[in-house]
Amino acid sequence: MERKMHILVVDDESAIRESLLEILEEEGYDVHCAESAAAARLMLSGQIDLVLLDIKLGADNGIDLLREIKAQRPFLPVIMISGHGTVALTAEAFKLGAHEFMEKPLRLMQVRACVRNALEAVRLKSRVLEQERARYPRPVYQSSVMKRLFQQATRLASLREPVIITGPSGSGKELVAHALHYEGVRREGPFFATNAASMPVTLAEDELFGHEKGAFTDAGKQRIGCIETAHGGTLFLDEIADLNPQIQAKLLRVLETGSIVRLGATQPVKVDVRFIAVTHKNLAAMVDDGTFRHDLWYRLCAFVLNVPALSERTEDIAPLAASFLGKICAELGCAKTFAPDALAFLQSLPWPGNVRELRHTVTRAVVFSDCEVIDRQAIAAVVPAEAADPVKRTMTGYDSCNYREAREKFEKDYFQAVLERAGGNITMAAAAIGMAQSNLSRKLKELGLR
Secondary structure, eight states: OOOOEEEEOOOHHHHHHHHHHHHHHHOOOOEEEEEEEEHHHHHHHHOOOOOEEEEETTTHHHHHHHHHHHOOTSSSSSEEEEOOOOOOHHHHHHHOSSEEEEESOHHHHHHHHHHHHHHHHHHHHHHHHHHHHHEEEEEEEEOOHHHHHHHHHHTTTTTTOOOEEETTTOOHOOOOOOOHHHSSSSGGGGGGEEEEGGOHHHHHHHHOOOOTTTSSTTOSOEEOOOHHHHTTTTEEETTTGGSHHHHHHHHHHHHHSSSSSSSSSSSEOOOOOOOEEEEEEEEHHHHTTTTSHHHHHHTTTTTEOOOGGGGGGGGGGGHHHHHHHHHHHHHHOOOOEEEEHHHHHHSSOOOTTHHHHHHHHHHHHHHHHOOOOOOOOHHHHTTTTHHOHHHHHHTTTTOOOOOHHHHHHHHHHHHHHHHHHHHTHHHHHHHHTTTTTHHHHHHHHHOOOO
């Protein structure tokens, strides 16, 4: 059964409020009334699907309240009402995002049609949002480290501050970004993803900021860039470490001012976007090296979430493998299960490609195995020989080393990984491994690590 839609009527004239209340309740809507901007603000904290807002509210200004509503809930439709409508007021209301404009005296058919159309737009957007959510799989995990990570993501979901997500390739960074978007107030807005590594330097500015018609030779029409497309929602900026330094400076400006300037334009455009920057590189080290702007780093690093490698959360391997098996079998129209020794074997493998590699391995095992029960042998047949052989795995990279060289190599790899997990923060790294910060600093200096 479809729920009742909630409508807020904001008008300082009691006759108008009572008239609209009667009309809309007859249509089956749940109607709330407010005679002032202050009363409306209190009601807007609840469940409201549509606002009918008078442009004059006694001492208050309906346009100002419209601006507040759109800043807090950009996708809430607002129908403006006025007995003193002017072209300038109408233009300003539409510019701020008003859905429709009705002039007094209000006509019954007009009110019904405007409200019906606005709420139908809400329903359509809700269906699109549900379909968009369904495209992204729910995260599968069992480890305590991933539970903490997603708890942190939920706490940060409704904030506007940017977030940096670090972690090795294939570890599931985009799933964390989805949680930050869909668990917060921006879930009704767009989630737009783009990859900085795939942007040619000459086109990166156009990709992010867009252009006006005639901005350059081939600009036959206006183009909206990624940042503006994500207005009211989230921009997922993958591999931000590869962003061109000139574009880094322009992105910093957006974060500072909350506005963009399209190529060929003179006037800035206000944007309400939450930035989620993702990288598998150590941005803090890149700042030290001068290859990433320190001021952009400090703008972005309000919160840093690190997704650990799959080898650091082996408890997640079995549930992930089972989830992949179910989905792949459903796609292929078959029914297969894992033998206990297969799951134990999967948990013993190193997974340098992380979750992505695990999925590929399970897919190959399902496709190439003729048995309904996938055992250890079936898994071993579809993974590289050195991954399946524990001796070869242990000796990888150490074959030609003597003991001293092997120990130094291990320490260097280990402390580099610790630093990356801590986002380059030595205090956090020392706390994570139970080592005094001074001792860790000394060890990093000995190993030539920064």
